[in-house]
Amino acid sequence: MPVPKQLAIMLSQHIGAICRPVVNKKDRVTAGQLIGSADAFVSAPIHSPVNGTVKDIALCSHPVLGRAEAVIIESDESNQSKQPCxxxxxxxxxxxxxxxxxxxxxxxxxxxxxxxxxxxxxxxxxxxxxxxxxxxxxxxxxxxxxxxxxxxxxxxxxxxxxxxxxxxxxxxxxxxxxxxxxxxxxxxxxxxxxxxxxxxxxxxxxxxxxxxxxxxxxxxxxxxxxxxxxxxxxxxxxxxxxxxxxxxxxxxxxxxxxxxDIPLTYRPVTVSGSGIKKPGNFYAPVGMAIGELIELAGGLTDDAAKVILGGPMMGFAIADLSTPITKTSGAIIVLTEKEIGKAKMLGKETACIRCGRCIASCPVNVNPTRIAHAVKHNLLEIAEDYYMSACIECGCCSYVCPANIELSGFIKTGKILVARQKKLMPK
Amino acid sequence: MLQNIKISPSPHISKHYSTSLIMLNVLIGLLPAFIAAVWYFRARAVMLTLVCVAVCCLTEWLCNLTRSKPNSLGDLSAAITGVILAFSVPPALPWWAAIIGSVFAIAVGKMVFGGLGANVFNPAMIGRAFLTASFGMMMTTWTVPATIDKNMPEISVKNTSAITQATPLAWSKQAIKSKKIEDVSKKVDASIANNMLKDLFFGQRGGCLGETSSVALIIGGIYLLLTGTISIHIPLAVLLSAFVASSIGYFMDSTAYASPVFHLMSGGMLIGAFFIATDPVTSPLTKKGMWIFGIGVGGLTMLIRMVGEYSEGMMFSVLLMNSITPLIDKFCKIIPAGGKPNV
Known part of the structure; x- marks a missing residue:
């Protein structure tokens, strides 16, 4: 595959402390050079996948964090795509x-x-x-x-x-x-x-x-x-x-x-789903825009409705195709309305009929409906009382819910709210 | 391209079914019982079912309209309430009584709580309880199935006119009550009830509209289980506990108490176990809770049948267990895999 002309390498691609950029605007970098240094123990340094020039260090769309700092590198002609070893x-x-x-x-x-x-x-x-x-x-x-x-x-x-x-x-x-x-x-x-x-x-x-x-x-x-x-x-x-x-x-x-001694700068990525013309796997540089990978896979079909970074069960819906992939991006899935389901597409939620399907489907035995409804009404103590922290966020409960309630979404929100209450996370 | 891009929390795919589909499956499950009802009670069955379904739907629509809520008829739950209410009243019930029951079931049993998902009691059973309290006579007058030759001598000594007939459960009640009678000639033996098993199985007997034919209800119940519409826990718990409770009576005094098989097939036991107690809204969420709920329904039904004044107890036991469902849920909290987390 061709080397992308521009890469946006996120300084936060992992759990733990965000990296400190060690290059400046207009610096020349070579493939494998350190560009983000990890000072904390729980962190991981970041390297440039290509030879090129640092165009900017700026905020970019991040798949999970919304917007985050990234090193933007313009690659030059000397590049050749990295081959697996x-x-x-x-x-x-x-x-x-x-x-x-x-x-x-x-x-x-x-x-x-x-x-x-x-x-x-x-x-x-x-x-x-x-x-x-x-x-x-x-x-x-x-x-x-x-x-x-x-x-x-x-x-x-x-x-x-x-x-x-x-x-x-x-x-x-x-x-x-x-x-x-x-x-x-x-x-x-x-x-x-x-x-x-x-x-x-x-x-x-x-x-x-x-x-x-x-x-x-x-x-x-x-x-x-x-x-x-x-x-x-x-x-x-x-x-x-x-x-x-x-x-x-x-x-x-x-x-x-x-x-x-080769740093992690390339990773295998699946580009698939019914919304992709020619699905395939790519060995892509970290920092490549999702849109470019989709183009390599033949582009989007006309009925493409949702772009997801990660799998359809736990991945993140992407609003901006210029969002770059990170070290953890194993897949880009584009779904059509048919796969998503009409109710889900419309976000149409009906009343919980207490059928218990979410509980039966839960791999870690928690009570998704109780937790989700407690979070919905901002009763975080009740949510924790039903062992919200044990949830692994797999999404099975939302998948099976006949009322199309975003159980998993509520539980994730609840966890964030609790972390904020305990001041483990900034607002 | 992608102007209509959608953003939502994961997961991004869902199982292709909905509340309406679950309810539709319940309606399909009730179809064999409806066919049996039409076979045994002819036009009355069609009329009562239609009236109840229509009035239930109309009431729900009106309630939503007055509360400026979106129309919720699409989830089909009002139709199910109508069908179950019609199936649990005597075939001879006048149409106006059916209308009153349906309005009460939906308006007081369901919509005052906030509609589907919020009701505490099974709406159909609320409607039936209201009818039982208001029109006691009509609710205990049983039509002879159309398939019985009316010129044949009746089992009942009293009713030679053969317009009405005592239900098998009433016979079993008589046997229990006559335990205290000294005069041997007036004693009723439980074997009268036990001899009715064949009629109980196929449905050629007096009883509520949709609950006479055991075989039709079993077919419907199996359909619900196979399609995953209901889980096996509640029906199994209801039937097992009723079986055990009636066995105790049967082995204590088999002349007074009818056999366990008789009790499982008579009255509302099967429709209750498969279609009424399994109403997801008013039954517990967890498996353990479902067992407790089912055992409570089955046990209480048998307690009422064998000790209480009424000959049938399904309605009361379902309503009683509905009322403690929140309590069951509170005490049957499930523990996550790997034990309680240290919060």
Missing amino acids: ADKFDGRFNPDKFTPEKIFNAVRNAGIVGMGGAGFPTSVKIKTNPSSPIRTIIINGCECEPFITCDYRVMLEWTNQVVAGALLIGKALGCGDIYIGIEDNKPKAADAFREAIKNIPAAAGIEVVVVKTKYPQGGEKQLIKSILGEDVPAGGIPPMIGVLVSNVATAAAIAEAVVF
């Missing part, structure tokens, strides 16, 4: 060549974050913590949202690289118990991994686990439950029970960063 990984890979410190530093300096969507800095996850040692590592190959296939391509084409990344995480944490979880609708990916594990002597301990295809199987809590049969405490995180879950694309990025 998966073919450089083979059976000779040995994680023992690297020390845990070297792995941590390489991951930290490469600015790797969770690429499945959350964007938690990976370096924080792979730093050994004596108070909660990691005993099991799960590589998450469950791409459970409809339409998205970028992780599937990663699993098929970068199999060795993903295995190498998994071994490096294991090495960094001194943990040999590694599983790769794959849904049973992707038998080819499971076969590819079994083959790769056979060929890499160091990977003999890795086990491929095929799990049921269902949404939200790829949620880390759900995957842990499926593979290990254990529950993560509600409102808690997997390290509390000694488990680390990492996405396959993240594992691949780790391998690339540790072995070749």
Whole structure:
């Protein structure tokens, strides 16, 4: 694919502190050069994907934050699109060549974050913590949202690289118990991994686990439950029970960063949905505008009605096609009215008939209707009393609601309101 | 391009069904019982059902109009109230009584609370309770099904005219009441009721319009379960608890108490278990709550049938359990996976 003429690289692409720009307007940058430095522990530095000139440091549309600061880079003619380095990984890979410190530093300096969507800095996850040692590592190959296939391509084409990344995480944490979880609708990916594990002597301990295809199987809590049969405490995180879950694309990025010192500047992106003329997967630079990626995929169809960054269940509706992709943007989905459903399209909400379908569908057993209605009437204590903080925001409740109530939307709003009340979040 | 771009919280796709579709499924589920009602009670069945549905819809429309609320007839819930009310009154009920019942059901049972989703009690049962309280005689006069040959000798000793007939439940009540009678010749044995199982199954018996034919109701109930319109918890809890409660009576004194199978198929037990108690608005949200609710409905019904004054208890037990549904919901809070979060 051609290198885009202009990139807007967000300084906030992860959970944690926002990066500090270390380049100035009109500076020349080269591909892989640091442009946003991460000073806090929970943060990840940001690099330029291309050679070019810094045009501006300005506010841009951000998919989640509304508007946020970004480094705008104009790329020059010398650029060539970055190629994946998966073919450089083979059976000779040995994680023992690297020390845990070297792995941590390489991951930290490469600015790797969770690429499945959350964007938690990976370096924080792979730093050994004596108070909660990691005993099991799960590589998450469950791409459970409809339409998205970028992780599937990663699993098929970068199999060795993903295995190498998994071994490096294991090495960094001194943990040999590694599983790769794959849904049973992707038998080819499971076969590819079994083959790769056979060929890499160091990977003999890795086990491929095929799990049921269902949404939200790829949620880390759900995957842990499926593979290990254990529950993560509600409102808690997997390290509390000694488990680390990492996405396959993240594992691949780790391998690339540790072995070749290449920062994370490109990522696989699915561009799909009925509103796209030629759906496909792209290896795209971070900072590329969503509109340009859509053009590469043949453009929008006439009945395109909604552009979503991320999957249709948890992604964000985009109003501005100049919004750039970030390290966590695995997919751009364009839906038509038919897929969205007429009621949802019109935002038409009817009365709750207390049918309990939201409760039956909830993967973490909370009471969505009670929480949502409490939030609607600004009764946050009641919402918390019904364990609002345990919600994983998967959207199943809104999906099944016959009255078309935005249950998940209300719950997310409620969580933000509570965080503001507790002064954990600015207004 | 994309002038009409839509922005909303995720998820961006939804299951293609709606409240109206759920209600439509309930109406389809009631269809076999309607066919049976027409077969046994002919024009009366058609007339009463039409009157009740029409008046329920009209009342809802008027209530919305006076409160300047959008028209809510599209959700079909008023039609269901009409059908269930018609199915739970005697076939001989005059049309004007049906109108009064329908108006009361919708206006007082539902719209004063704020319409669909806000009502505390099942509207159809409110309407029926009002009719029972106001027109006690009419509500206990039972027509003989049109399929019975009127020249045949009746089971009933009193009613040789064969215009009206005691319901099987009334026979079972007689058996319970006659326990205290010393005179052996006047005693009624519960086996009279137990011998009616075949008629109970197909519906050739006296009773409320839509609840006589067990087989039609079971077909409708299975349809609701298969389409996922209702969950199995409430029907199962109602029927199991009624079965257990009636078994206790049956094994204590089988001459006074009718068999459990008789009780499951008689009166409003099946229509109640599948169509009335399962009304989502007035039943609990959680599975545990549904079990408690169902056991309460089944148990109370049997308590009224075996100990109380009335021969049928479905209406009262549903209304009683409706009233404690908020309480059940309060005490049956579900605990999230992974235990309570530390807030």
